[in-house]
Structure formats: C-alpha cells, structure tokens
Amino acid sequence: MKTLVIEDSASSLAILCHQIERIGIQAIPAAGGMAGIELFLAERPDLILLDIVLPDIDGFEVARSIRQLERPGDWTPIIFLTALNNDEDLEKGIAAGGDDYLYKPASEIVLSAKIRAMQRILQMRQSLLVATRKLDSANQELRRLTSLDGLTGIANRRHFDEILDREWRRTMRQGGELSILMCDIDYFKKYNDHYGHQDGDECLRLVAQALNEAMERGGDLLARYGGEEFIAALPDTSPGGALFIAERMRRAVADLKLPHAGSPCGHITASFGIASTLPAADGSARALVGSADRALYQAKLEGKNRVCRAVSLETPVA
Numbered sequence: 001m002k003t004l005v006i007e008d009s010a011s012s013l014a015i016l017c018h019q020i021e022r023i024g025i026q027a028i029p030a031a032g033g034m035a036g037i038e039l040f041l042a043e044r045p046d047l048i049l050l051d052i053v054l055p056d057i058d059g060f061e062v063a064r065s066i067r068q069l070e071r072p073g074d075w076t077p078i079i080f081l082t083a084l085n086n087d088e089d090l091e092k093g094i095a096a097g098g099d100d101y102l103y104k105p106a107s108e109i110v111l112s113a114k115i116r117a118m119q120r121i122l123q124m125r126q127s128l129l130v131a132t133r134k135l136d137s138a139n140q141e142l143r144r145l146t147s148l149d150g151l152t153g154i155a156n157r158r159h160f161d162e163i164l165d166r167e168w169r170r171t172m173r174q175g176g177e178l179s180i181l182m183c184d185i186d187y188f189k190k191y192n193d194h195y196g197h198q199d200g201d202e203c204l205r206l207v208a209q210a211l212n213e214a215m216e217r218g219g220d221l222l223a224r225y226g227g228e229e230f231i232a233a234l235p236d237t238s239p240g241g242a243l244f245i246a247e248r249m250r251r252a253v254a255d256l257k258l259p260h261a262g263s264p265c266g267h268i269t270a271s272f273g274i275a276s277t278l279p280a281a282d283g284s285a286r287a288l289v290g291s292a293d294r295a296l297y298q299a300k301l302e303g304k305n306r307v308c309r310a311v312s313l314e315t316p317v318a
Contacts, residue, residue: 001025001026001046001047001119002025002026002028002043002044002045002046002047003020003025003026003027003028003045003046003047003048003049003115004028004030004036004039004040004043004045004047004048004049005017005020005027005028005029005030005048005049006030006032006033006035006036006048006049006050006051006054006059006062007029007030007031007049007051007081008031008032008051008053008054008055009051010031012051012104012105013029013031014029016049016081016106016111017029019106019108019111019112020049020111020115022108023112023115025047025115028043028045032054032055032056033054033055033056033057033058033059033061033062034056034057036048036050036062037062037065037066037069040066040069040076041069044076045076046076046077046122047076047077047079047115047118047119047122048066048076048077048078048079049079049081049102050062050063050078050079050080050081050098051080051081051082052080052081052082052089052093053082053083059080059081059082059093059096060092060093060096061096063078063080063093063096063097063098064096064097066078066097067096067097073129075125077099077100077118077121077122078097078098078099078100079098079099079100079101079102079114079118080093080098080100080101080102081102081104081106082101082102082103082104083103083104099118100114100117100118102114146158146159147159149208149223149224151201151204151205151224152204152205152208152209152224153205153208154208154212154222154223154224154230155221155222155223155224156223156224157223157224157225157226157231159223160221160223160225160231160233163221163233164180164221164233164285164289165285167233167235167285168279168284168285168288169279170235171235171236171278171279172279172280172281175278176235176236176278177236177237177238177239177276177277177278178233178234178235178236178237178276178277178278178279178285178288179233179234179237179238179239179241179242179274179275179276180231180232180233180234180242180274180275180276180288180289180291180292181231181232181234181242181245181246181249181272181273181274181292182225182229182230182231182232182272182273182274182289182292182293182295182296183211183229183230183231183232183246183249183253183270183271183272183296184228184229184230184270184271184296184300185203185204185207185228185229185253185268185269185270186263186265186268186269186270186271186300186304186305187260187262187263187304188200188203188227188228190260190262190263191203191260191262191263191268193262194260194261194262203258203268204224204228206256206258207230207253207256207268207270208222208224208230210249210252210253210255210256211230211232211249211252211253213252214245214248214249214251214252215232215245215249217234219235219236220232220233220234220235220237220245221233231289231292232245237276238276239274239276239309242274242276242309243274243307243309246272246274246307247307249270249272250269250270250272250305250306250307253268253269253270254267254268254269254270254305256268265305269304269305270305271296271299271300271304271305271306271307271308272296272299272306272307272308273292273293273294273295273296273297273298273299273307273308273309273310274292274295274307274308274309274310275288275289275291275292275295275309275310276288276310277291291310292310294310295308295309295310296308
C-alpha cells in the first residue's frame with residue numbers, strides 16, 4: 001500500500017512519513033499542493049493524507065483536483081490533516097472530496113487506526129468490484145446463451161424477433177429495403193423416420209452451419225425458426241440481393257450431399273421463400289415474415305429444392 005503525504009511543514013512531513021513506514025506502508029512525501037497533485041498522477045497512491053493549509057493552493061483545491069484526475073471507477077481515500085475544528089471546515093472538506101479528518105498533532109495510534117480502517121474499506125471495495133465484474137460477465141454469457149438455439153448454435157426465434165423489430169424501426173428511420181428469407185428442409189419428417197432423431201439433429205446442425213456460412217455480411221442474421229425451418233433477416237437488401245443469397249444457400253445445402261433415401265434427389269435439399277419491402281409506418285415486420293412464409297409454401301408446392309419470391313406482401317410467385 002502506498003500513502004501520499006501532502007504537508008508543508010518539513011518536520012511534520014518527516015514525522016508522518018516515519019509513523020506510516022513503521023506501520024509497514026510506503027510513504028510518499030510532498031511538500032506542497034502542486035507537488036502533491038503531480039505525485040498523485042505519477043504514483044497513483046492507495047491513500048492520501050492531505051494538510052488543509054498549504055503554501056501554494058489549499059487542501060480543498062488539491063482534493064477537488066485529485067477527484068477530477070481519478071480514472072473512471074477509481075477511488076483514493078483522502079484523510080484531511082488539520083488543526084481546525086469548526087463544523088464549516090469539516091463540511092467544506094467533505095464537499096471537496098475528503099473522506100475523513102485527522103486532527104494535528106496526530107498520535108501514531110490514531111493515525112494507524114485511521115489507515116487500517118481505510119485499508120479495510122479499500123479491500124471490501126475491491127472485493128465488491130471483482131464480484132461485480134464476475135456478475136457482469138455471467139450476465140453477458142447468460143444473455144448470449146438465451147439468444148442461441150441449443151441444438152444448432154445459431155440464433156433462436158426469440159432473439160430473431162427482437163433483432164427484426166429493431167431492424168424494422170432502424171430501416172424505417174434511415175430508409176432502405178429489408179428482406180426476409182425463410183428456409184425449410186425438404187422431406188425432413190421422412191428423414192427422421194428413416195434415419196432416426198439423432199441423425200436428424202446432426203442434419204439440422206450441418207444445414208444450419210451451411211446456411212450460416214453462405215451469408216457473408218455481418219449485419220445479416222440467421223435463426224432457427226422452429227423444427228426444420230430457418231429464417232434470415234437481410235437488412236438493406238433488395239429483392240435481387242435476397243434472391244442471390246437464397247440461391248447460394250440452396251446450393252450450400254445441396255452440396256452437403258447428405259444421403260436421404262426419402263427424397264427424389266437422393267440427398268438433403270431445402271426450399272426457400274423470400275420477401276422484401278420498404279419498411280413504413282403502415283406496414284409491419286410480421287407481415288413481411290408472413291409473405292416470406294407464403295413464398296416458401298409456394299416453393300414447396302412447385303416441387304421443393306427451389307427459391308420462390310413474393311412480389312408483394314400478399315402474393316408469392318416463383
């Protein structure tokens with residue numbers, strides 16, 4: 001522990017530093033207010049003993065300066081040294097940033113007791129800061145985990161809905177198009193029935209990975225929407241851009257070449273529906289998702305393993 005002692009009397013400064021070092025604490029002497037401020041910046045002490053009456057600037061001003069110079073989240077206890085004992089000076093010292101008073105001449109016993117008390121407060125504060133950081137880290141990890149789908153590791157539906165609402169409002173303010181892409185694995189029930197649920201889960205993980213890798217932009221979000229269905233939000237994306245991404249995703253799934261005895265293709269494929277709009281106050285993100293869902297249904301009706309595009313929020317077409 002380091003203690004900065006700011007005292008203009010050479011004899012008092014020497015006595016205080018000697019008493020502090022007898023306690024086993026390093027003493028840093030400063031013979032004036034400005035010297036004390038400079039040493040505070042250079043040494044970053046754990047405790048400050050500060051005389052009120054100094055030759056250059058008074059202790060109140062030194063305390064205010066030190067509080068302004070502290071780094072965010074830091075706190076250095078300041079104990080004022082004073083021969084003054086009126087209530088106004090006590091109140092003024094606390095208002096300036098002081099934490100305690102020690103009347104001069106200070107006995108070694110009282111000085112030691114004050115320093116030990118401040119040490120305990122510093123230790124408790126440090127323990128509280130460590131616990132707070134651990135709690136913040138745990139909360140961040142909890143938020144991360146609750147936003148992910150436990151099977152595939154991509155975003156879950158709840159997180160997707162939150163992000164979509166935010167993107168809808170942002171795009172409505174700033175202008176631009178917003179596209180939604182929906183994907184469904186073809187003949188997935190037959191896959192589960194034939195290969196079993198463990199292989200079905202592995203299929204979902206591999207498809208999710210392939211879809212995610214096919215999305216190149218950081219602002220796009222892929223989520224598992226339920227069962228074998230996936231959904232993606234594509235901010236600032238035109239219908240043509242959404243069609244390009246969907247086709248790339250469709251090929252990525254087909255390129256996995258996962259055997260599927262129940263599919264006419266002989267391997268896993270997926271169908272896609274896309275919808276785009278210019279977000280406005282008279283529309284809604286839910287309507288956009290609904291349009292993409294109907295386009296996906298159209299892709300299923302037309303033979304699967306294809307992309308269908310909704311030309312409006314009402315009517316899907318191939």
